[in-house]
Amino acid sequence: MVLRLMEIYGVSDKKEVIEELINNIIIHGIWQESLPHEKVVTRILLDAEQIELLLEIFEKKYSEKKDFRIIVLPVEASIPRPEKEDIKKDKDKTPRRVCIEELYEHVIEDVSISSTFFILIILASIVASIGILYDNVAVIIGSMVIAPLLGSSMALSLATTLADKKLAKDALIISTSGYTIAIVIGLFFGIIFTINPSSAEILSRTDINLMYILLAFASGIAGAISFIKDVSQSLVGVMVAVALLPPLVVTGLLIGSQNWSQALGSFLLFSVNIVCINLAAVITFLSYGMTPKKWWEKEKAKRMTITALILWITLLLVLVILIVFF
Numbered sequence: 001m002v003l004r005l006m007e008i009y010g011v012s013d014k015k016e017v018i019e020e021l022i023n024n025i026i027i028h029g030i031w032q033e034s035l036p037h038e039k040v041v042t043r044i045l046l047d048a049e050q051i052e053l054l055l056e057i058f059e060k061k062y063s064e065k066k067d068f069r070i071i072v073l074p075v076e077a078s079i080p081r082p083e084k085e086d087i088k089k090d091k092d093k094t095p096r097r098v099c100i101e102e103l104y105e106h107v108i109e110d111v112s113i114s115s116t117f118f119i120l121i122i123l124a125s126i127v128a129s130i131g132i133l134y135d136n137v138a139v140i141i142g143s144m145v146i147a148p149l150l151g152s153s154m155a156l157s158l159a160t161t162l163a164d165k166k167l168a169k170d171a172l173i174i175s176t177s178g179y180t181i182a183i184v185i186g187l188f189f190g191i192i193f194t195i196n197p198s199s200a201e202i203l204s205r206t207d208i209n210l211m212y213i214l215l216a217f218a219s220g221i222a223g224a225i226s227f228i229k230d231v232s233q234s235l236v237g238v239m240v241a242v243a244l245l246p247p248l249v250v251t252g253l254l255i256g257s258q259n260w261s262q263a264l265g266s267f268l269l270f271s272v273n274i275v276c277i278n279l280a281a282v283i284t285f286l287s288y289g290m291t292p293k294k295w296w297e298k299e300k301a302k303r304m305t306i307t308a309l310i311l312w313i314t315l316l317l318v319l320v321i322l323i324v325f326f
Contacts, residue, residue: 002048002098003028003075003082008058009041010067018042022057025050028082039067045078052099072102100162100290103227107158110151111170113177120148121178124241125185128249132201133193140201144241149178153240153274154223157281160308161290163301179270182248183255190256197259205250206265208272208323213316216273219243220280228288243273272319279312 011018015032022044029045046054051072062068124147131139152175159168196202219239226236247270254263282305292301 003078004046004048004051004102005073005075006044006046006051006054007041007071007073008044008062009039009069009071010065011042011058011062012040015042021061022054025053025057028078045075045082047082048098048102051102055099055101072099098228103158103290104162104167106227107151107155107167108170110148111155111167111174113174117148117174117178118181120146121181122185124148124245125182125249128182128245129186129189129253132199132246132250132253133189133195135196135199135201137201140246141238144238144245147241147245148237149175149244150223150226150237150240152178153220153244153277154227154281157220157224157278158227158285158290160278160282161285161301161305162292163297163304179244179248182245183252186249186252187256188252190253192256195253195257195259197254197257197262201246202250202253202262202266205247205269206254206262208265208269210320210323212269212272213276213320216243216276217280219273220277221284223277224281224284224288228285228290240277243277244270247273268319268322272316272323275312275315275319279309279316282308282312 008018013021015030019030025046027044027046027050031043033041033043035041044054055070058068058070124143126143127146128140128143131137131141131143152171155167155171156175159165159171197206219242222236223240247266250266251263251270254260254266286305292298
C-alpha cells in the first residue's frame with residue numbers, strides 16, 4: 001500500500017468540517033495543528049490513489065483563499081499500519097493510480113536538462129559499444145542499467161494525453177539529445193575499431209522481424225504503468241533501454257565502419273521501437289484516465305491525442321512495410 005501525507009495550508013475550517021467535506025473518501029487519519037499568526041495546518045494520511053479526489057474537492061472549495069496551498073509528501077512507513085476499510089460508495093470512482101499532479105512533477109524531473117543525464121548517456125553508450133564490439137551480453141546489459149531513457153519517453157506520451165506542448169518540447173529535446181549522443185559514440189567506435197558485422201549482438205539488431213513490435217509495445221506499457229502505479233522504475237527502465245540504446249549504438253558502429261545496409265536495419269529497429277513505445281504508453285495513460293480536468297483542456301487534449309495516435313499508427317504501418325521488404 002503506497003501512502004501519502006497531504007498537508008493543507010490556508011484553510012481555517014475545523015477538523016469536523018473537513019471530515020464532513022471528505023466523508024466519502026477513504027483516509028487513515030486526519031490531524032490539525034495551530035501555527036503562528038492564527039494559521040492552521042491540516043494533515044491527512046491516505047492512499048496515493050485517493051489523492052486526486054481530495055485535490056479536486058479542496059481546490060474547488062478553497063482555491064480562492066489567499067494562502068491556500070496543498071503539499072503532498074511520500075510516506076515511507078506508518079505505525080500502526082493502516083487497516084483496509086470497508087468499501088465506500090465512491091470506491092468505484094477512485095482512479096487506481098497516483099494523481100496527475102504527482103505524476104507530472106515526477107516526469108518533469110526526468111526531462112530537465114542536466115549534466116547527470118549527459119554523463120549517464122555517454123557512459124551507457126561507451127559501455128554498450130564495448131559490449132557489442134566484444135560480443136559480451138553482460139556488458140551490454142550493464143549499459144542498459146545506466147541509460148536514463150525511460151523518463152523522456154514517458155514524458156512525451158504524457159504530454160500528448162495532457163496536451164502540454166512545453167512538456168512535449170522538453171521531452172523531444174532531451175530524447176533527441178540522448179539518441180544523438182548514442183549514435184555519435186557508436187560512430188566513433190566504428191571508425192576507430194574493426195567491426196565484425198556478423199557478430200551475434202550486431203546481427204540480432206539488424207536482422208529484424210515483426211516480433212520486435214511486441215517487445216516494444218510491452219516496454220511502452222510497462223514504462224507507463226511504472227509511472228502510473230508509482231512502482232520501481234529501475235527494471236522497467238532497463239526494458240525500455242533494451243529497445244532503444246543498443247540499436248542506436250549499433251547504428252553508429254555500422255555507419256562508422258561503412259556497413260550502410262546493416263546500419264539501415266538497426267536504425268529501422270530503433271524507429272519501430274520508439275514508435276511502439278510511445279503508442280503503447282499513450283494508450284496506457286488514456287486507459288488510466290490521465291487527461292486534463294477542465295473541459296476546455298480536455299477538448300484540446302483529445303484533438304492532440306487523436307492526431308498523435310494517427311501519426312504513430314501511420315508511422316508504424318510504414319515501418320512494418322519497410323521491415324517486410326527489408
